[in-house]
Every structure is written in C-alpha cells, then in structure tokens.
Amino acid sequence: MELTAQQLRGFNGTDVSKPIYVAIRGAIYDVSSGKGFYGPGGPYAVFAGREASRALAKMSKNEDDVCGNLDGLSDKELGVLADWEKKFQAKYPVVGRLAS
Numbered sequence: 001m002e003l004t005a006q007q008l009r010g011f012n013g014t015d016v017s018k019p020i021y022v023a024i025r026g027a028i029y030d031v032s033s034g035k036g037f038y039g040p041g042g043p044y045a046v047f048a049g050r051e052a053s054r055a056l057a058k059m060s061k062n063e064d065d066v067c068g069n070l071d072g073l074s075d076k077e078l079g080v081l082a083d084w085e086k087k088f089q090a091k092y093p094v095v096g097r098l099a100s
Contacts, residue, residue, distance in 0.1 A: 001096030003028060005051060008098060012049025013039040021095065023051040024085050026068065029092040051098055057081035068098070 003011075003021075008028065011021035019032040020039060031038045031048070038048045046061050051068035057077040058065050070078070 001028075002099050003096055004099045008051070009049045013042075013045065019095075020048050022047045022049075022088070022092075023068070023098045024053050024056065024081075024088055026051070026098045026100070027085075027094050028096040028098060029088050030095045031088075031092050033092070053081060056084040 008021060008023060011018055013020040013035060019030045020035055021028050022031050022038060023029070036042055037044045039045060040048075042048075044061075046063065046066055047055065050066050052066055053068045053070060054073070055061065055065040055067075057070065057073050057080050059080060070081075073081070
C-alpha cells in the first residue's frame with residue numbers, strides 16, 4: 001500500500017474505525033497496538049498520521065519537526081533515528097510506504 005502524506009493524516013486515531021499509522025523514513029507502521037501512546041491525548045499523538053522521522057531524530061514533539069526532512073541532522077541525531085526505527089521494526093508491522 002502506498003499513501004500520500006495527506007492520506008496518511010486520516011490514520012491519526014481520531015476515527016476509531018481506522019488503524020493508527022506513523023511513518024519513519026517513508027515506511028508506514030501500524031501503531032494501533034500502542035494507541036495509548038499514539039492515539040488522541042496520548043504522549044506521542046503528535047506523530048500519529050504523520051511522517052515523524054525528523055522529530056524522532058531530534059527527540060522533539062515540536063509540530064515543526066514532525067516531518068520527513070532529514071537535512072541538517074547531526075550524526076548523533078541520525079543514530080537516534082536509527083534506534084527508533086529498530087524499535088518500530090521490532091514492535092509494529094510495516095503496512096506500506098509513503099508516496100514521494
């Protein structure tokens with residue numbers, strides 16, 4: 001399955017009939033099993049229905065960082081992102097790709 005960023009927004013947990021998705025480096029993960037974290041009101045709800053790579057790399061919940069732009073990130077931040085990616089791969093199924 002391939003989704004645009006706009007389509008991905010529809011999987012942010014506000015519609016309980018749909019799964020909750022988060023994209024990292026273009027891979028879309030179904031994080032529905034973590035709805036307490038990613039669902040509305042959860043501590044990571046800002047990432048739901050979004051490409052969250054930059055925010056995860058920077059350990060940021062700032063709205064401006066919730067995107068896939070990796071430009072200007074330090075090696076340390078890219079390492080943090082790689083760690084997050086491994087955690088997601090171990091915990092959540094990949095259900096598609098973000099259209100470029």
